[in-house]
Structures are given as C-alpha cells and as structure tokens.
Amino acid sequence: MAFKKIRVGLLGLLGLFLFPQMLYAADRTPFVPHTLYFSAQNALCIASVNQVQIIENYYDEGPLAAGLNITPYLENGANTIAVDVASLTALKGDPAFPADFECRIVIKAALPEGDAEVIQLVATVAEVDGELQPTGVQSPHYQGSASAGAVHEFEKEGTILYHIEREVTLSGLPEWAWTKAAVFEDTPENMEKLRQAYEELWQLMDHQDMAGIQEKARISFEEKEAANHLAPGMWADSLGFDAKFEQSTGAVPIRWDDFELQTAMGGRLVRLDNRGFSPLRLKNQEGKGFWGYNPWFSLIDGELVISR
Template identity: 25%
Template sequence: MSLAAFSSNEPQKIRSLFNIQQAYCAIKTNDVTGFDNRKSAWKGRGGGISSTNTLMLVENGENEISLEIGALGWFSDKSLSPEERGHFDPQSACSLELVRFNGQEKQMLSSIKVTISPQGLPEALPDNTRSITRTKVLAEQATPGHIDPDYFDKTYFPQGMELYRFTQKVTVSGIPEWAWVKAEPFTGSSEQLQKLRTAYSEMARIINSRDRNRLKAYDKTALEAWSATTGDSEDEILLSQFTKDDLEGGKAILLPIKWEDYDIRVMNKGRMVRMYNKSKPTYSPLTYKYTDKNGEEFMGYYAPVFSLIDGKFIPVI
C-alpha cells in the first residue's frame, strides 16, 4: 500500500501498550526502543503506563516485539553485590500489548506479560498462540569521559546491569511500505560511517541556521511517516519536535560534534541506525546547552533515526 493511499483511508494505528510495576523495563519493536522507564527506575520508583506509536516501526510480514526487564537494585548508589542489585521485588512486572486500531475496531496482534516466579526470576505468562523466547543480556553500558562531567551519572546506566529479554514474532499486513524497508543494511564500513557523519553534520547545520523550511525539507521522509501514523500535519509534528523558541529563537544552538565521543546503535536488521554518546547513550551528536529564565543551565538533544537510502543517510524517524 502506498503512503498516500494509506493516509486517505480510515485512520489506522498500531500502538504498543505497556504497564510497568516496580522494575526497569524497555519496550522495543524490531530492535528500536519505543519507551523505557529509566528515569523512574533511577529514582527508585520503576513505574510506567502508557502507549507508543509502533506503526512506523513495523513492515508487512514478520516483525519482532520485545521487552527487557531489570531489577531496580541496579540503580542504587549503595554498595551492593551484583546478586543484591539483581534481586527482583516479588511485585515487579512488565506487560506489552501490540494493538491495531482500525476506526472503532481493536485487534490484539501480540502480547507479552512478565511477572516474577517463586524462584525470584522474571517469567512470561504462557501464550498458547505465539512462542516467547527469554534471553539474559547485558544492558547498554556507559563510560565516563565523553560528556561534560556535570551531566554524567554512573548510576543512570548501571555498570554490569543484567536484563531479561522476552521476544515474540508477530506478522503484520496491510500497512504502507516505509522508506526504511528497502534501506541498504549498515555494515560499519568506513564509507558508510563517513556518510552517516555527513548526515548528522548536515542536519546540525540546518538546525543552527534556524531555517524551518530547510529543516522540513531535510526531514521530509520522517515527517511523512509521522503524519501518516498520527493524523497530525507535517508542520504540527515538526513544531512539536522543534519549537519556535528552540529553532527560530536560537535556544537550540548545537554543540560542536566530537565523533570520538559517539558510537553507533544498529537496529532493524541493519536498516536503521542512530549515533549515541558513549557516556550518556540517550544523547546524540545533535546536542545543545541552554539556560532557562532562572539562569539554570540544561542540556538537550535531538535523536533522529537514519536509514541508508539511494546512497545517502536520511532521517526516517
């Protein structure tokens, strides 16, 4: 289905609905994180209930959804053993439902519900229709020295943190073929790396130029996908991502990029990539500092997802 035909039909959405209790949990679709409650977990609460737009992350055919759950003890600033950090509260839980909304109709596409077993380990409730795999993985790590020390906290990305990843396959049909579907997979070659850096540098120049029309043209593919999956106009979406204060007002003047401070996150069978800061993996090369009306300094960032299409990296999300 073409994007134009899809947009003109009855509004259709695919969303990931999640409910997190007393745990860290990340919700992913085809390796792309749609949501995690890291901030809540870091503060010791570990809650979260909402939904995210998943339609633009799936393709016709087989896809993969997953949730990664970890114990809150990993975020503690106390001197604890790895065993103590990895201990789950018996009430810890995380659930993920992939739901298709077509007008007034609602269809459950996939579901993963994880609770804590009597043995103290996360386990998925049985699903009679789809298999769920569980693997133990090392959480994304952060190393100091690649960001202003005032913005580095070693407990935010805990060293050695272990996660339990639960994965399920799901088949989707009747949606548009997004631009990233036919993207050239990222191999890590020096040529591809240079092209990716060029894409970030170009976007940084456009943001710093304060020219909204240039930014809209550069971000066209991503804006079209956002518009088709939300029903909002491209201008509305761009304004939500880049406010007038940030862009035209000049609040978001990006910092010079030091490439040695960044690594690459490869997702969705290599068809999506995002560069991230080695000390603060939520941040990207498109990072800026600003001072609020009270004189307090903050750091912000933009973190688009790029795909290699027709020999050039472009933002697709």
C-alpha cells in the same frame, strides 16, 4: 488502583485517541494502525519494537500505564517485540526482585470492526533456587501461535537487564521508506556518509534553520503525520525546535569519538549514540548542552536520509 501515565511526547499518545480506525498512507493506500499499550508495576521496563526503543520507566514504582502508536516502526511480515527488565533497585546495586514485579506489553490493531489484540509480552517473577527471578512464562501463547512466535528470554551479558522477546507477523501496513532501505554496512565509506549527514544537520541546528531541518526530515515527518492522522507540519511543531532555539546560543560541537554506531530494523535504520544522547545537541547561555535531536537514518538510493 490508579495508574500514572508515562509521558511519551511527540503527540504519539494523543494520536492514539484521535485517529480513525482506518488511515491512509501518502499514496492514499489504507492501512491498519497499531498501538502498543505499556504497563509496569514495581519494575524497570524498556519496551522496543524492531530494536527501536519505544518507551521506558527507570525509577517510578508505579503502577504506570501508557500507550503509543507504533505503526511507523512496523512492517508487513515479521516484527520483533521485546522488553528488557530489571528491578528498580538494580541501578543502586540491589538486583533483588519484588514479588509484585510486573511489566506488560499489549499490541492492538485498530480494525474497522474494533480493536483486536495482536500480541502480548508479560514479565513477572518466579522463585528459582530460593530467589525471585524474572520470567516471560506468563505471556499468552508462550510456545507460539499462528501469528506470534514463541517467547525467547535470556540475561543480557554485561548488563543488569533480562531480555524477553517474540516475533509477530503483521499485514495491512504501509510500505514505509525505511522498509526498502539497503542494509547499512559498517564500512569507512558508509561511516563517512553518516558523519556528513550529521554535519549537515548540525549546521542547520547551529543556524536555527527550521525550514532546512524540515526538508532534511521530510520523509520521517510526513510518514509520522500519516501514521498519526496529523495535518502537515504538526510533527515538526511537536518536536519543539522553535522554543528550544529561543533558549539556545548554537549547537554543541560534535566529538565523534564519544559516539558509537547503533542499528535497528536489521541495519535499515542507523544512528550515532552515546547512552541515549545524540551528537545533535543545542547549548544554552553557559555553553552546556540542554536538548538534542536524535533521528534515525536509512540508506536509500546510496544516500543517507532521515527516515525516523
């Protein structure tokens, strides 16, 4: 059966097939790249790593297949891998699950001797009281193993989603800047710092100052380039700012009340979000927002910096 590839962008998918089996951080410390392989059949699936959404499909019946280098979102020690699922028809008011429903996440480590499977999460359906319901019971080592925790699953209250997750213990990863960040507390002082960070980026986008954006996002861009074996400047180029600037007349004014605080990595990554939309959006000739930049910030040495 033929599989469609989901578009994941940002050179992430391309990087899977180009990097060697041992990469080096900025300080030349070798590390092990990790890849998330995603497949879906007749299912709505949202995969996340340490609370950061990595890839999803909302409407395509499939079968679908994709892969993404997730190394920048992992740390040494415990990491949480999760998938939120629903029927493809749930968004139209029909929550019934088809019999061939499946979503699968496989994470592999690129070791010198070859790829090694690290962990799997599998969502299928089983009959409960005469109806098909989602379950993670088909995940290998459901009760846990030496490196993988037991699978936990539950309905997400107030949503159409069913959540399946487990922890995995990893090593051989870089000490990314975000791993050393302070936990962001939702205080008036910190929220003012976050709004100021957005204001500074908004000004740079409004003035189409790509050099300024690259400097603000230097930590994020350099670490992602290291993780994907890319030359300096390639991550910034992959975002397509220059092409979007050509279509833009400036940045959309930020309406702070439209956005809520979103956290990940135990509060070490933060941003403002409105159902996937960023406060940082460019507007077209008609004054309508058409493209956005949605970075994550970390609180490092008392300052909020773009770390992802």
